[in-house]
Every structure is written in structure tokens, then in C-alpha cells.
Amino acid sequence: MAGKKILLIDSDVASRNFVARALQQAQHIVLHASSGKEGLIFAWRDRPDAIIIEPVLADLKGEELAVKFRQDPRTANIPLIALSNDTTILRRKQCLDAGFSEYIVKSGQAVAILIGLLNRLFGMGPSITDKQGGILIVFLSSKGGVGTSSLCANIAMNMLVSQPEAKAVVVDMVLPIGSIASIVGYSEEQNLVTISDLDPQETSPDYFKENLAVPKDWRFHLLAGSPDPETGNHLKSANIGDIINKLRASFDYVIIDLGRSLSKISLPIIESADLITLVLSSEISTITLTKTTLAYLIQKGIKQSSIYSILNRAVGLEGMSKPEAEKELGLEIKTALPYMGGSFSFANNQHAPVTLKFPNDTASMVLREAAKQIIEQARKTRSS
Ligand SMILES: Nc1ncnc2c1ncn2[C@@H]1O[C@H](COP(=O)(O)OP(=O)(O)OP(=O)(O)O)[C@@H](O)[C@H]1O
Ligand SMILES: [Mg+2]
Structure with missing residues (x-):
């Protein structure tokens, strides 16, 4: 404007x-x-x-x-x-x-x-609609607990394994409390809320590259989420657009965990993303909610080609099979990640990437492959 x-x-x-x-x-x-x-x-x-x-x-x-x-x-x-x-x-x-x-x-x-x-x-604000700078990938789900944060961190890490020269930042925007910090073992003071409190005039794109920590074994820089609900209430959402623009100016990939949020803050981010990674589980209630979310995204003008869907914990006794879920959603499911039992939470509790803890597990192979496909699909939607 x-x-x-x-x-x-x-x-x-x-x-x-x-x-x-x-x-x-x-x-x-x-x-x-x-x-x-x-x-x-x-x-x-x-x-x-x-x-x-x-x-x-x-x-x-x-x-x-x-x-x-x-x-x-x-x-x-x-x-x-x-x-x-x-x-x-x-x-x-x-x-x-x-x-x-x-x-x-x-x-x-x-x-x-x-x-x-x-x-x-004047109804202005930093617009995050320009398709320039780093590739923006969001992780979204329609139900809590389906593994969005775990997959966000693990896939981001594996994107950097397959492209070691790239620089990526993971942003935890799940409110009122984020969980990526605990998955990767980050305990410093700096987080999305403290960063949103900074004067936008005083942060340059380089500021983020220089100041955001790289948690051990994870390869990406982290902009951690709110550590508790009280802090989350102080988020200066007016500055989010500016922060994301600056991250895109200095990183090759900006990967954002949005959890289940389809809010006034997250929607402009979703709309400007190169790729939306939609995480779901095979439970019927999750599939039903995902169908609603999907219809909403399509109605907002988002193309199916910019959605990458992952069926998590695919092997279960209850719920839908992959073909049934695809039929119900009218959407191709790109990845089915098997259920790992307690191994996934074991790796999370050790703050270690699953692919490092259990490199030969089928789930690790699927995660590595998904990371490559996500890079490929995001690049394709960017150039189209
Ligand atoms: N494929 C899997 N196999 C086994 N356990 C899994 C798998 N994926 C995720 N989990 C486990 O599920 C739990 C929830 O994962 P996570 O916190 O990533 O979900 P979420 O969707 O981000 O939840 P929230 O709604 O709280 O943000 C974690 O303990 C994680 O280790
Ligand atoms: Mg989460």
C-alpha cells in the first residue's frame, strides 16, 4: 500500500x-x-x-x-x-x-x-505476501497432539541434512505455549514474545542470524515459542509480519509451527507460505476436522498443489487407512509416517532428532524422504 x-x-x-x-x-x-x-x-x-x-x-x-x-x-x-x-x-x-x-x-x-x-x-502493516527471500513452509494441523511439532522439528533438521549448505530457521508460533524448545532442548530466555517486543527499527535481518541459537544436533536456528501462557499473552502480534519478513531476508528456509492455529495472526502467514505441511492422524474425528480445515484453506485461495499432507502414526488398529483418508479428504497423502511406539517420545525426551537416535528405523527413512520431498514441492510452488 x-x-x-x-x-x-x-x-x-x-x-x-x-x-x-x-x-x-x-x-x-x-x-x-x-x-x-x-x-x-x-x-x-x-x-x-x-x-x-x-x-x-x-x-x-x-x-x-x-x-x-x-x-x-x-x-x-x-x-x-x-x-x-x-x-x-x-x-x-x-x-x-x-x-x-x-x-x-x-x-x-x-x-x-x-x-x-x-x-x-491506515490499515497498513508489513505485508508478508511477497514471494521473495527464503522459502516459507508452515506446519499446520486441525487437531492437537497429532505430532505437528515433533514433525516440524525433525523434518526441518532433515531438510538441512539433505542440503547442508542451506540456512534454516524454525519458528514456534504455537500459542499460548510452544513445545519445540522442549523437543530440541532449548532453555534460553529469548523467544518469539521477547523478540516481538523489540523495536522493529533496531533489528536487521542479520540480527536474527547472529542471535538465534542453533540447538545441538538440530542444525537449524530456533526462534522458540512462548514458554508459558502468561508470557504468550504479551506477544506483540503487530510485529510478527516484520519479523517473518526479516527472517525470509536472511534464511533459505523459514519453517513455522502453527499448531492448530487459523487465526488473524496465522492466516496471512499461511496465505503467503510456499508450502503448507498438513499433519493429520488416521482417527475419524481428526480426518473430519482436517476436511473442514482443508475446505477453509481452499476457500481462502490456497491451491492443493501447495499442500503437503502427512498421515502420522499411520499403522494403528483404529481409524482410516491411507486410501480411505485420501478418499474422504479428496487429497493425496504424500507421506505416511508409521507409529514408533515409545521411541518417538524417547527421542523427544532426550532432545535428539529421531533420525539420529534411531537411524535405521523405518520412520527415520520416511522422515528423511519427506524432508527431501518437501524441499522439492516448496521449490516447485515457488517457481510456478
Ligand atoms: N509417529 C509417531 N510415533 C509415535 N509417537 C509419536 C509419533 N509422532 C508423534 N509422536 C508423539 O506424540 C506426542 C505428541 O507430539 P507433538 O507434541 O509433536 O504433537 P502436536 O501435534 O505438536 O501437539 P500439540 O497439539 O500439543 O502441539 C509426542 O509425545 C510425540 O513423541
Ligand atoms: Mg505442538
């Missing part, structure tokens, strides 16, 4: 230039005014989409300015944002009473807050 015209009224040149630079980086067009009077003239003449005002000006007070803007039909409905050095509650109240829409205190976070606010005002 094209940027907006923003009028910036601030008598302090350095502060004005600093904010203007950030707005320009966010694709906005910036008009500068160094006094209240100049601000009034420019606003009435140029009709900006939003006006940002430092309430402490050389001539007028920001509050007086807000009243004048609100009284004039040309500016009555333009969002007015105070970006102020004054931290007092009184000043905030006076500004909001005078007609400001928002009051942001100048601090290290101010510019990021301002950009986020403008994005929300």
Missing part, C-alpha cells in the same frame, strides 16, 4: 528530522513545519492524512493548535498525534481533551509505537 502524507510539527529540527527519517523509511511522505503557525498553514493547504505535533512549540501551544484544527472542517477529522517530551499525566489529559487522538511520550520506543499506530490507523 502506498504511504501516507504526514505533517510533522516540531520546533526542534533534530527531533523533527529523526522522526521524519523513520516515517520515510515506513514509506510515508513527510511535510515539515517548524512552528504552530506554519503547521496551520500547511495543514489547511496540503490536507495531510495525519498530523504529528510536539505540544511544546516556539509560538503556539499544541493544545491551542489542536482546538484550531478540530474547529476547521478541513482538518476536523484528521488524526492528531502528540509526540511529546512531557511525561506528565496532566499534559496528556490536556492534550487529549483539546482534541488530540493519541499521546505518545518521546522515548526509545516512541518511533516504533508511532509507526505501529499509523499502520493501524
